Amino acid sequence: MHLQQVEAVRYGGLEGAVLGPLQPGLNVVVGRNEAGKSTLTSLVRHVLYGFPRGRLNERLYQPSSGDQRVGRLVFADGDSRWIVERTEGTRGGEAVVYGPGGEEPGEAFLENLLNGVGVGVFRSVFGFALEELSDLGSLGDIQARLYASTAGLGVNPHDVLGKLKSAADELWAPRARTKRIHVLNNELRAVREEGRLLQELAEQFRADREHRAEVAGVLEVAEDALQTARLAEERLAAMLAEGRRLEEKIRDEDAAAAEQRLAAEHAKREAASLVVDEELLARAEAVERLGARCELFRAEAEQLRRDEERLREVASDIDRRIADMGEGWTLETATDINLDLELENKLYEEQERIREAQRERDDAARRASEARTEHEEARRLAEACAREIRITGHDGVAKEIGLRLETIDRLLALGAISQPSGVPWLAAIAAAVIAGAMVAVGLVLDDRLLVVAAVAPAILAVALALRPLLMRQKAPSEVGSLLTVLGLDRVPTGAELMAMRGILERCRRLWATEGDLGRVSAAREAAAREAVDGFDQSWQHWLKWLEKHRLKTPSNHPESVRRVLRLLRDLRAKAEGRRELETQIARRRTVCEEFVEDALVIGAGAGETKDPSFEEVAHGARSLLAHLVAARKNADKRRDAEVAAFTAEERTKEAAANAEAARGELAQVLEKADLGGDATLADLEAELAVARRETSELDRERGELLEKRGTLDGRLQRSAEESTSASLRLLESGLVERVAEALEGYVVTSVAVQLVERALEIYEAERQPAVIQRAQEVFSALTDGRYTRLTTPLGKFEPLVSGSDSAGKSPHHLSRATAEQLFLALRLSYIENLAGANPALPVLMDDVLVNFDDSRRRSAAKVIAEFADRRQVVFFSCNLATAEIFTEVAGEHTRVEI
Amino acid sequence: VFSLAVRPGLDLEPAEIIARARDLCLDLLAGED
Numbered sequence: 057m058h059l060q061q062v063e064a065v066r067y068g069g070l071e072g073a074v075l076g077p078l079q080p081g082l083n084v085v086v087g088r089n090e091a092g093k094s095t096l097t098s099l100v101r102h103v104l105y106g107f108p109r110g111r112l113n114e115r116l117y118q119p120s121s122g123d124q125r126v127g128r129l130v131f132a133d134g135d136s137r138w139i140v141e142r143t144e145g146t147r148g149g150e151a152v153v154y155g156p157g158g159e160e161p162g163e164a165f166l167e168n169l170l171n172g173v174g175v176g177v178f179r180s181v182f183g184f185a186l187e188e189l190s191d192l193g194s195l196g197d198i199q200a201r202l203y204a205s206t207a208g209l210g211v212n213p214h215d216v217l218g219k220l221k222s223a224a225d226e227l228w229a230p231r232a233r234t235k236r237i238h239v240l241n242n243e244l245r246a247v248r249e250e251g252r253l254l255q256e257l258a259e260q261f262r263a264d265r266e267h268r269a270e271v272a273g274v275l276e277v278a279e280d281a282l283q284t285a286r287l288a289e290e291r292l293a294a295m296l297a298e299g300r301r302l303e304e305k306i307r308d309e310d311a312a313a314a315e316q317r318l319a320a321e322h323a324k325r326e327a328a329s330l331v332v333d334e335e336l337l338a339r340a341e342a343v344e345r346l347g348a349r350c351e352l353f354r355a356e357a358e359q360l361r362r363d364e365e366r367l368r369e370v371a372s373d374i375d376r377r378i379a380d381m382g383e384g385w386t387l388e389t390a391t392d393i394n395l396d397l398e399l400e401n402k403l404y405e406e407q408e409r410i411r412e413a414q415r416e417r418d419d420a421a422r423r424a425s426e427a428r429t430e431h432e433e434a435r436r437l438a439e440a441c442a443r444e445i446r447i448t449g450h451d452g453v454a455k456e457i458g459l460r461l462e463t464i465d466r467l468l469a470l471g472a473i474s475q476p477s478g479v480p481w482l483a484a485i486a487a488a489v490i491a492g493a494m495v496a497v498g499l500v501l502d503d504r505l506l507v508v509a510a511v512a513p514a515i516l517a518v519a520l521a522l523r524p525l526l527m528r529q530k531a532p533s534e535v536g537s538l539l540t541v542l543g544l545d546r547v548p549t550g551a552e553l554m555a556m557r558g559i560l561e562r563c564r565r566l567w568a569t570e571g572d573l574g575r576v577s578a579a580r581e582a583a584a585r586e587a588v589d590g591f592d593q594s595w596q597h598w599l600k601w602l603e604k605h606r607l608k609t610p611s612n613h614p615e616s617v618r619r620v621l622r623l624l625r626d627l628r629a630k631a632e633g634r635r636e637l638e639t640q641i642a643r644r645r646t647v648c649e650e651f652v653e654d655a656l657v658i659g660a661g662a663g664e665t666k667d668p669s670f671e672e673v674a675h676g677a678r679s680l681l682a683h684l685v686a687a688r689k690n691a692d693k694r695r696d697a698e699v700a701a702f703t704a705e706e707r708t709k710e711a712a713a714n715a716e717a718a719r720g721e722l723a724q725v726l727e728k729a730d731l732g733g734d735a736t737l738a739d740l741e742a743e744l745a746v747a748r749r750e751t752s753e754l755d756r757e758r759g760e761l762l763e764k765r766g767t768l769d770g771r772l773q774r775s776a777e778e779s780t781s782a783s784l785r786l787l788e789s790g791l792v793e794r795v796a797e798a799l800e801g802y803v804v805t806s807v808a809v810q811l812v813e814r815a816l817e818i819y820e821a822e823r824q825p826a827v828i829q830r831a832q833e834v835f836s837a838l839t840d841g842r843y844t845r846l847t848t849p850l851g852k853f854e855p856l857v858s859g860s861d862s863a864g865k866s867p868h869h870l871s872r873a874t875a876e877q878l879f880l881a882l883r884l885s886y887i888e889n890l891a892g893a894n895p896a897l898p899v900l901m902d903d904v905l906v907n908f909d910d911s912r913r914r915s916a917a918k919v920i921a922e923f924a925d926r927r928q929v930v931f932f933s934c935n936l937a938t939a940e941i942f943t944e945v946a947g948e949h950t951r952v953e954i
Numbered sequence: 955v956f957s958l959a960v961r962p963g964l965d966l967e968p969a970e971i972i973a974r975a976r977d978l979c980l981d982l983l984a985g986e987d
Binding site (some may be wrong): 211213216219220534548800804805806808811812 | 966971972973974975976979982983984985
């Protein structure tokens with residue numbers, strides 16, 4: 057596998073630039089300055105390891121557009137292709153690999169490709185420019201990585217050594233103060249000093265505890281005495297409270313007895329002052345019954361008055377309706393008529409019959425009038441037509457028309473018609489002109505034949521002029537008589553006869569129509585007269601029916617009869633209502649009169665008038681009821697006053713008894729207090745005051761003892777809290793353990809440091825000669841044998857070169873070009889000794905031979921070409937001469953120009 | 955260094971110290987912290 061193509065999709069100043077196709081072995085890329093050689097070298101590294109971010113000391117190659125950087129590498133193996141594409145993103149950007157089988161995980165392919173070659177190694181020895189060539193420090197790091205990779209280690213052993221030294225140094229160092237073991241030792245000393253001070257405090261704690269026990273004994277005695285004094289005080293206080301309560305009760309009961317006595321006397325006086333109508337109370341039941349009926353009576357009396365008014369209105373309305381019905385009607389005659397459904401139906405039938413006859417009469421009259429009008433119009437048209445042919449009157453017109461038509465037909469049969477008259481002057485003149493012209497031309501031309509020929513048109517002109525005279529003929533004698541019938545003085549033409557015949561035909565049709573319409577009009581006149589007779593018969597029948605049922609009206613018109621029937625029905629309803637109203641009035645009057653009679657018996661309404669009205673009786677009943685209510689109220693008040701007087705007397709006796717009992721109880725309380733036979737409540741109060749003073753004194757003494765005990769408890773509590781000897785001992789043992797642990801770590805780490813140093817010395821002494829030996833061979837070839845020896849001290853990277861005429865020169869003492877040749881030799885040697893590096897990983901050199909002279913440039917080209925036999929080399933150069941040198945010394949190789 | 959290992963409270967044999975130092979070196983060189 058080899059790198060076939062480098063594509064700068066978007067990278068630095070390049071966009072879409074392609075380097076390739078590259079081949080295995082040596083590839084010389086020639087390009088002018090700023091053609092992108094350094095850019096492509098960096099692009100290969102960034103695609104393989106990721107795009108760097110801003111903080112590194114490295115050029116970033118950001119596109120000026122600000123877009124993401126994108127690069128692509130194509131690796132080839134025979135016909136198979138692997139494309140590694142990386143787009144700028146987080147953590148250097150994600151790499152995607154497209155292999156022969158499609159897209160593949162980028163990590164696996166790159167991990168295999170870059171096996172054991174980190175980005176630092178790649179930059180130093182795989183893809184380097186002139187400025188990296190002289191970086192000796194990078195070679196030291198590479199040497200360490202070289203050892204690590206050849207020994208199969210994952211890390212740089214120098215890093216491990218530094219880490220171990222740092223760890224040991226953090227734990228302990230001679231004459232140090234801040235190292236961990238020193239700090240722990242100091243903490244241990246402080247803890248032990250604190251433990252000693254704690255012992256002294258323990259002695260004070262014991263003394264305080266004994267003093268507290270004494271104070272507690274005294275406090276217990278004081279608390280007993282205080283308890284006894286409080287009980288005595290409480291007993292006296294309870295007795296005093298009971299005595300005061302009894303004394304208060306005696307005062308209250310005495311006052312209550314006096315108050316109840318006054319109340320009893322007041323109630324007795326009130327009962328004596330009340331007057332009650334006993335006689336009215338005796339009639340109370342009858343008065344109440346009357347009162348209960350009073351409202352009903354008032355309502356009935358009021359309704360009676362309204363009914364009477366309404367009766368008068370109804371009677372007046374009936375009279376008015378009878379008057380509206382016309383003369384001859386009375387209430388009796390109106391109510392005698394039987395207004396049943398049969399009468400209604402009969403009335404309807406008669407009315408319909410009248411309407412039908414009337415409608416037939418009107419229709420017949422209308423049709424007769426229409427026929428008469430049409431007849432008159434036809435006659436007017438026929439007479440106008442007759443006048444047009446000079447026939448007057450209307451009798452014998454049809455006969456005259458028929459005669460004239462026959463005359464015309466006879467004339468047409470005889471053919472007695474005149475031809476059109478008049479001379480065809482235009483044709484005659486034309487023929488004459490032609491004849492004249494022919495004569496004139498014949499004379500002018502002296503052509504006799506033409507003059508003779510002019511005779512023909514001349515004869516034609518004369519014949520045309522004489523044609524009317526030649527065609528006139530005389531009419532026969534029959535024709536003359538026929539013309540007389542028609543009133544003509546000459547023989548008409550055929551057209552004139554046909555026109556006369558048309559007019560006569562039209563006139564005959566008009567007269568025929570007039571005759572038909574005259575007959576129709578006469579028939580309709582007869583029908584109209586019959587309809588009038590039919591209506592008269594129906595009307596007579598209608599009048600008889602009205603007479604029979606006594607329903608005649610001034611007009612006898614059906615509508616007026618219907619109105620009379622409506623009035624009769626209303627009248628009958630009104631009469632029925634009046635009868636019901638009269639019955640109701642009679643009933644109400646009976647009820648009211650019964651109430652009046654009862655009221656007068658009881659005494660209500662018996663005033664000055666002998667025959668009181670309904671209103672006066674109702675007022676009297678209400679007044680009597682009010683008197684009854686007042687009498688009952690007075691009776692109730694008197695009874696309540698008597699009860700109150702009795703109750704007050706009973707309560708007076710009860711209060712006096714209670715007061716006496718309380719005095720007895722108070723005497724017993726004072727006796728229990730042992731204050732002597734004549735003791736009072738004042739003596740009890742004095743005894744209680746003495747007990748309270750004693751209790752207060754004992755309480756104060758107890759408070760002092762409690763305060764003292766609290767002080768001692770506080771000190772003991774603090775001592776107990778400060779008594780951290782156990783925790784100090786725990787802390788001390790922890791510190792001892794941590795010191796031992798740190799010490800153990802220091803011992804192990806120190807031994808590990810010595811182990812790694814010894815191992816490195818041995819390994820570098822064994823391995824370094826191979827690298828130095830190969831570098832020495834390359835360096836000798838590059839310097840054309842001037843420097844034949846390259847050495848470095850064991851365990852260090854301090855190369856020294858020597859030759860036949862010089863010995864022991866470090867790189868700082870070599871010329872710049874020679875030093876660059878030394879570093880090139882070392883790099884090529886390192887790559888060859890780098891175990892596990894993938895052979896597909898190419899080496900990119902960016903114009904590293906610029907400072908070499910021609911001879912050594914040629915030698916270097918040869919060395920690089922030989923190296924390219926084992927690993928693909930891409931050599932960038934801006935110098936065409938350098939490319940030509942490769943052509944001369946390298947044999948077959950690939951050359952690419954950009 | 956070995957004299958420190960026989961101080962009171964610390965009871966380590968030199969062989970044990972060397973064995974633990976070797977294990978530590980191998981762990982670090984293998985990249986295991």
